[in-house]
Amino acid sequence: MQRRDFVLGAIGTGALSYLTPALAAMAAGGEPIPYGTCIRNDPLFEDPAYRKAVLEYCKVVVSEGSLKWGDLRPDRHTFTFEQADRLMTFAEEHGLEMRGHTLAWYGAMPDWTNEIASPEEARLELTTHIRSVVGRYKGRIKSWDVVNEPLSDFPKPGDLIRESIWQKHLGADYIELALRTAHEADPDVQLVINDYDIEQATDRGRARRKALLDLLRDLIDRGVPLHALGIQGHLKGDIPIDKSGLTSFVAEVKAMGLAILVTELDVIDDALPGPEAERDAAVAACARDFLDAIGAAARPERVLTWGITDQHTWVPIWFSRQDGLPNRPLPLDADFKPKPLMDVIQEFTHSFS
Numbered sequence: 001m002q003r004r005d006f007v008l009g010a011i012g013t014g015a016l017s018y019l020t021p022a023l024a025a026m027a028a029g030g031e032p033i034p035y036g037t038c039i040r041n042d043p044l045f046e047d048p049a050y051r052k053a054v055l056e057y058c059k060v061v062v063s064e065g066s067l068k069w070g071d072l073r074p075d076r077h078t079f080t081f082e083q084a085d086r087l088m089t090f091a092e093e094h095g096l097e098m099r100g101h102t103l104a105w106y107g108a109m110p111d112w113t114n115e116i117a118s119p120e121e122a123r124l125e126l127t128t129h130i131r132s133v134v135g136r137y138k139g140r141i142k143s144w145d146v147v148n149e150p151l152s153d154f155p156k157p158g159d160l161i162r163e164s165i166w167q168k169h170l171g172a173d174y175i176e177l178a179l180r181t182a183h184e185a186d187p188d189v190q191l192v193i194n195d196y197d198i199e200q201a202t203d204r205g206r207a208r209r210k211a212l213l214d215l216l217r218d219l220i221d222r223g224v225p226l227h228a229l230g231i232q233g234h235l236k237g238d239i240p241i242d243k244s245g246l247t248s249f250v251a252e253v254k255a256m257g258l259a260i261l262v263t264e265l266d267v268i269d270d271a272l273p274g275p276e277a278e279r280d281a282a283v284a285a286c287a288r289d290f291l292d293a294i295g296a297a298a299r300p301e302r303v304l305t306w307g308i309t310d311q312h313t314w315v316p317i318w319f320s321r322q323d324g325l326p327n328r329p330l331p332l333d334a335d336f337k338p339k340p341l342m343d344v345i346q347e348f349t350h351s352f353s
Contacts, residue, residue: 033300033349034097036060037308038264041083044090053308053336055094060302062099062263063087064314070108072133076115076125079132088140099263099304100137100144102194103130104178106164107149113165122169127181134185143190143302145230145263146182147175151195154204155211175215176224183225194230194263198249199290201242209249220256229253233265233290234306237272237282241289250297260298262291264306266329267341270319279328284340291348299352303345310334 036058043050054061065071066083074080091098104126116122134144150172152162161167166174179191193216198208212229219226231250235241250260267283294300307313311334315327326334331342 030353032353034059034302035345035349036062036097036099036302036304038062038064038101038304038306039087040064040312041066041087043312044087049336050309050312053332057308057331057342058096060097060099060304061087061091062101062304064307065108067100067133068102068105068108069113069129070110073110073112073129075110076112081136084137088137092140097143098141099302100134100141100189101263102145102148103133103182104146104164104166104174105148106162106167109165116165116169119169122166122174123177126166126170126174126177130178130181131185134182134189138186139188141189143192143228143261144182145192145194146178148194149196150175150193150215151208151211155207160211160215176219176222179219179224179226190227190259191225192228192230192261192263193226194232196232196234196264198231199233199235199241199246199293201240201245205242206245209245213249213252216253216256216258220258226258228259228261228301230261230263231294231300232306233262233287235265235267235286235290237267237269237286241286241293243289243293246290246293247296250294254298260294260300262294262300262303264304265290265345266306266313266315268315268319269327269329270315270321274321274323274325276328280339280341283328284344287341288344288348291344295348295351303349305331305345308332309336311336 037054039054039061044054063084066087071083072079072081088098116125150161152159161172170177182189182191195212198205198212216229253260265287267286269279269283272279272282307330309332310326310328310330313327313330315329319327321327331339331345333339
């Protein structure tokens with residue numbers, strides 16, 4: 001029996017008005033939410049098992065690195081599009097959607113950008129970069145993480161925007177500049193602000209939610225082009241999800257007319273128990289709380305994990321386990337076998353169909 005049929009049989013169609021948006025969508029029927037992952041080019045083109053997993057599970061791909069400044073801009077006058085073009089061609093050949101990540105960020109910046117010395121120079125470099133990159137993929141990449149992680153780590157009055165070369169010279173105005181420039185380069189592209197750690201049941205999580213709502217509302221009120229919020233979802237497995245707080249946050253974002261995307265989901269498991277079955281269950285439960293809290297207020301347009309297999313993940317770089325066991329933050333294990341996290345993702349994405 002389809003979950004939709006079960007819901008209809010259990011509650012009757014007359015009760016749809018009393019359902020949460022996620023359950024109402026499930027009962028009414030519709031297409032599943034497209035699932036995808038970030039891609040590393042080397043394994044994609046060198047490891048048949050990795051490539052097979054991407055094609056088997058994914059409808060959407062995003063480059064882990066090749067569209068970031070550090071990969072694209074070895075020097076002030078050069079763009080190196082080869083790796084991004086290769087992934088774009090792969091996506092198109094296999095009927096996959098490709099998202100763009102990212103146009104303005106504090107991280108992964110080439111050393112030469114430290115030579116930027118004035119607001120005028122910063123404005124020129126940022127706008128030239130965005131026009132060149134968005135323009136190259138106009139009509140092909142239809143959704144861009146225009147501004148990535150704009151919030152301070154723990155936002156406080158007078159310290160809301162994270163330090164970066166752009167913030168240094170342009171202040172918070174760089175966010176508006178990036179969005180307007182991307183819109184000019186491709187008026188049809190979806191413009192996304194992307195950030196993390198807004199789901200936590202902590203003072204920091206609440207501060208980040210408030211700061212992000214204030215930022216989004218200010219941009220919308222001033223007519224700055226913006227279409228969606230990307231909620232990254234780099235979840236800390238040992239920190240509870242603020243389910244009611246996250247649902248309320250998403251409802252407020254939706255009320256602004258913005259779409260919601262889950263852009264970088266994984267569960268950081270360095271503080272979770274060692275045994276694989278126990279840890280995998282905890283990872284899946286954490287992700288379920290996160291996704292269900294979002295789905296209670298809005299249907300995300302996309303759900304992407306930041307990697308598909310534990311064999312290729314950023315997590316051990318920053319969050320290796322003290323017991324020496326390998327991290328298990330992603331939907332497939334290092335041998336490409338599905339884990340409970342994949343079950344949660346598939347159940348969630350298909351609960352709207």
